[in-house]
Amino acid sequence: MQRAAHGLANAVVRELRADGRRIYGSSVTVLAGKGNNGGDGLFAAAMLARRGMRTTAVLTAGSAHPDALAAFRAAGGRVQPLDDANVEELAVATAGDDVVIDAILGTGARGGLNGPAAELVAALQELHPALVVACDVPSGVDADTGETHWPVLTARLTVTFGGAKAGLLADPGEGCSGRVHVVQIGIEDHLPSPALRRLTVHDLAKLLPHPGRRAQKYTRGVVGVVAGSARYTGAAALSVEAASVSGPGMVRYLGPETVARQVLARTPEAIWEPDEPGRVQAWLLGPGLDGSDQLQRAKDALQAAYDGGQPAVVDAGALELLPERCPPNWILTPHAGELTSLLGRSEVRVTRDDVESRTLHFVRLAAEHTGAVVLLKGATTLIASPSGTVFSQSDGNPWMSTAGSGDVLGGILGALAASYAASGLGDDGPFAGIGIGPEERWAAVAAVGASIHGMAGKAASGAGPTTAAAIAREVPETFRVIHKYVSA
Ligand SMILES: NC(=O)C1=CN([C@@H]2O[C@H](COP(=O)(O)OP(=O)(O)OC[C@H]3O[C@@H](n4cnc5c(N)ncnc54)[C@H](OP(=O)(O)O)[C@@H]3O)[C@@H](O)[C@H]2O)[C@@H](O)CC1
Ligand SMILES: Nc1ncnc2c1ncn2[C@@H]1O[C@H](COP(=O)(O)OP(=O)(O)O)[C@@H](O)[C@H]1O
Numbered sequence: 001m002q003r004a005a006h007g008l009a010n011a012v013v014r015e016l017r018a019d020g021r022r023i024y025g026s027s028v029t030v031l032a033g034k035g036n037n038g039g040d041g042l043f044a045a046a047m048l049a050r051r052g053m054r055t056t057a058v059l060t061a062g063s064a065h066p067d068a069l070a071a072f073r074a075a076g077g078r079v080q081p082l083d084d085a086n087v088e089e090l091a092v093a094t095a096g097d098d099v100v101i102d103a104i105l106g107t108g109a110r111g112g113l114n115g116p117a118a119e120l121v122a123a124l125q126e127l128h129p130a131l132v133v134a135c136d137v138p139s140g141v142d143a144d145t146g147e148t149h150w151p152v153l154t155a156r157l158t159v160t161f162g163g164a165k166a167g168l169l170a171d172p173g174e175g176c177s178g179r180v181h182v183v184q185i186g187i188e189d190h191l192p193s194p195a196l197r198r199l200t201v202h203d204l205a206k207l208l209p210h211p212g213r214r215a216q217k218y219t220r221g222v223v224g225v226v227a228g229s230a231r232y233t234g235a236a237a238l239s240v241e242a243a244s245v246s247g248p249g250m251v252r253y254l255g256p257e258t259v260a261r262q263v264l265a266r267t268p269e270a271i272w273e274p275d276e277p278g279r280v281q282a283w284l285l286g287p288g289l290d291g292s293d294q295l296q297r298a299k300d301a302l303q304a305a306y307d308g309g310q311p312a313v314v315d316a317g318a319l320e321l322l323p324e325r326c327p328p329n330w331i332l333t334p335h336a337g338e339l340t341s342l343l344g345r346s347e348v349r350v351t352r353d354d355v356e357s358r359t360l361h362f363v364r365l366a367a368e369h370t371g372a373v374v375l376l377k378g379a380t381t382l383i384a385s386p387s388g389t390v391f392s393q394s395d396g397n398p399w400m401s402t403a404g405s406g407d408v409l410g411g412i413l414g415a416l417a418a419s420y421a422a423s424g425l426g427d428d429g430p431f432a433g434i435g436i437g438p439e440e441r442w443a444a445v446a447a448v449g450a451s452i453h454g455m456a457g458k459a460a461s462g463a464g465p466t467t468a469a470a471i472a473r474e475v476p477e478t479f480r481v482i483h484k485y486v487s488a
């Protein structure tokens with residue numbers, strides 16, 4: 001607990017300094033519950049008091065961790081028990097402080113806040129405190145699932161102990177957590193392996209396909225794309241362009257001539273396949289499909305992938321064409337609305353709101369039911385393997401929620417699937433090197449794609465508007481940025 005508190009106090013100090021604030025004389029209020037989470041918060045506040053901060057503890061449950069409370073008092077902290085009568089007064093006072101530490105509930109919570117603690121947090125959320133730091137997990141967020149019991153005080157920083165909890169890496173919990181800082185407290189060897197895995201740029205550097213010296217286009221992987229229609233020409237143009245710049249040997253486009261002309265005007269490297277397509281190592285099926293001809297092409301391609309054992313990235317309109325059970329090297333890419341329909345196909349009746357409030361649960365369920373990798377798009381993208389592993393990537397920014405952004409993701413994924421299918425995901429390759437087992441490799445491939453898409457989008461956006469086309473154009477530079485980490 002001392003290590004955790006120390007890590008928390010240090011993180012508060014760093015955050016204040018980064019804001020250009022002095023530590024001495026600044027004010028901090030810790031909202032302390034009665035369990036160990038409150039204990040961590042009180043010990044941390046005692047350390048901050050000894051560094052000259054003006055400290056207040058609001059005890060939200062009447063009692064508090066006895067040793068931590070004693071340490072806090074001994075360090076000169078002021079104690080304010082919360083009750084029905086003083087909620088408003090304490091909310092206003094707390095919101096005026098330089099720092100608020102949320103240490104009401106941690107991993108031992110059952111359900112969310114209630115009574116005066118809930119009222120205090122709801123009032124504080126409205127008052128927008130300058131800096132909120134959550135202890136271990138924002139109170140009200142389920143540490144195991146990311147499901148939230150409102151109200152929750154949105155943190156700028158969550159200081160968590162031992163390892164990043166799943167609830168900090170899946171929405172809506174991630175949306176309440178701000179940046180996540182992990183403090184090692186010496187119990188890591190005894191913790192179960194984390195339920196969610198996030199690939200870092202160092203992982204990507206190891207995993208990205210790299211053409212060997214004697215590479216030629218057919219050894220690097222060919223991706224077949226069935227996308228677009230007279231109505232949604234752009235989806236074809238964007239997904240083919242994105243596929244083409246994501247490192248395959250070649251892109252074959254299947255679709256009507258009118259659309260193909262526009263696709264080729266943008267990406268002359270692509271090959272139009274009016275009739276029987278040539279061989280491919282992977283498929284991208286679905287962006288912007290409309291009309292029976294394109295649906296038929298997607299159906300035929302899906303059948304070819306099924307029979308030939310090729311990976312297929314299945315998006316948008318093609319999600320309706322899936323068989324009941326998919327091969328484990330297929331990657332389905334629904335957004336929350338499409339996941340709702342996908343689950344409906346296996347008799348799981350949910351609304352989009354249900355999916356958005358339990359992202360981890362439903363993405364896992366969809367992978368279980370379909371047998372495929374399911375990539376749920378959103379601010380945080382979750383990728384569930386049918387084997388149970390879930391990756392969480394959050395590399396983009398909200399400017400990426402723009403029409404066609406998903407088509408670009410599809411193109412990136414299709415190209416990567418072709419590259420990996422051509423080079424093999426081998427037993428002793430880079431995936432094994434970073435502890436990714438054979439049964440979770442296609443999910444890892446999808447996570448690589450989601451991460452590249454996010455990084456490219458963030459680079460294209462900076463901190464302002466961007467377009468899907470700009471995201472695609474940023475992909476080659478994103479590969480170069482990642483490759484710089486190879487020797488780092
Ligand atoms: N584990 C470790 O190795 C380490 C753990 N560490 C720290 O411990 C934290 C976990 O501590 P914890 O187990 O004491 O639980 P915690 O989250 O403080 O709250 C539970 C308390 O609140 C109560 N309560 C429950 N639900 C409630 C609700 N809805 N509304 C109101 N009250 C509710 C419940 O009381 P009950 O209802 O059972 O009487 C209980 O007393 C963890 O997040 C981390 O900060 C670190 O020090 C590093 C090492
Ligand atoms: N708030 C957000 N922050 C970061 N990325 C986002 C956000 N919202 C959406 N995205 C990303 O943008 C893409 C949107 O895809 P999709 O919903 O299929 O849109 P479209 O069909 O218009 O292309 C996804 O990759 C998703 O992860």
Ligand SMILES: [K+]
Nearest residue numbers: 102105137139
């Ligand atoms: K907390």
